Amino acid sequence: MFQTRIVNAGGNEISGKVYAQDQNERWEMTVQGMRQISILQHKSGRAYLYMPDMNMAMSVNTADAAKYGVSEIFTGIEAEEAGTDVVNGEQTKRYRIAANEQNRNTETMVWLTDDGIPVKVEGSSPQGPFSMTLEDLKRGPQDASLFRLPDGVTPMTMPAGLPDMIQSGRMPGMPQ
Numbered sequence: 001m002f003q004t005r006i007v008n009a010g011g012n013e014i015s016g017k018v019y020a021q022d023q024n025e026r027w028e029m030t031v032q033g034m035r036q037i038s039i040l041q042h043k044s045g046r047a048y049l050y051m052p053d054m055n056m057a058m059s060v061n062t063a064d065a066a067k068y069g070v071s072e073i074f075t076g077i078e079a080e081e082a083g084t085d086v087v088n089g090e091q092t093k094r095y096r097i098a099a100n101e102q103n104r105n106t107e108t109m110v111w112l113t114d115d116g117i118p119v120k121v122e123g124s125s126p127q128g129p130f131s132m133t134l135e136d137l138k139r140g141p142q143d144a145s146l147f148r149l150p151d152g153v154t155p156m157t158m159p160a161g162l163p164d165m166i167q168s169g170r171m172p173g174m175p176q
Helices: 062-067 162-168
Strands: 002-009 012-021 024-031 034-041 046-051 056-059 080-087 090-097 107-113 118-125 128-138
Touching: 080 107, 090 118
Parallel strands: none
Antiparallel strands: 002 012, 002 128, 012 024, 024 034, 034 046, 046 056, 080 090, 090 107, 107 118, 118 128
């Protein structure tokens, strides 16, 4: 399947194409003028950030991958069913995920299709409100090459703590 994902958090909006298949995901986006591709391989717990304009990639170490739920994203989420809605033409069930320590005290509503696709997410955390919506959802097989780095690209290991800086926008040397 593929679609357009739009994320709003911390007063910033990021949108781009998302491809998903067999618990793998690829999100192509432009952040601060730079093209970035996130590749998540959920079954293996691997995640890559690929910058095609620089032909450079970073891999997230397994401790950081576990911290961000990459290996556990499809298991163990406790949610309360809270109704049904049609979101962007898709029939969904709405679920409420209560704030707790495991999800960093984040209150979240998730709208899932019958086949498990999250088409809308809204929530609030100690850092403020956030949302995600999917548009242009198209189901179908994807080329396996979408979910791996291009030949000849060897990823560097992402330094510990860098994912926190990326999420918070506190990149050293970057304008705030």
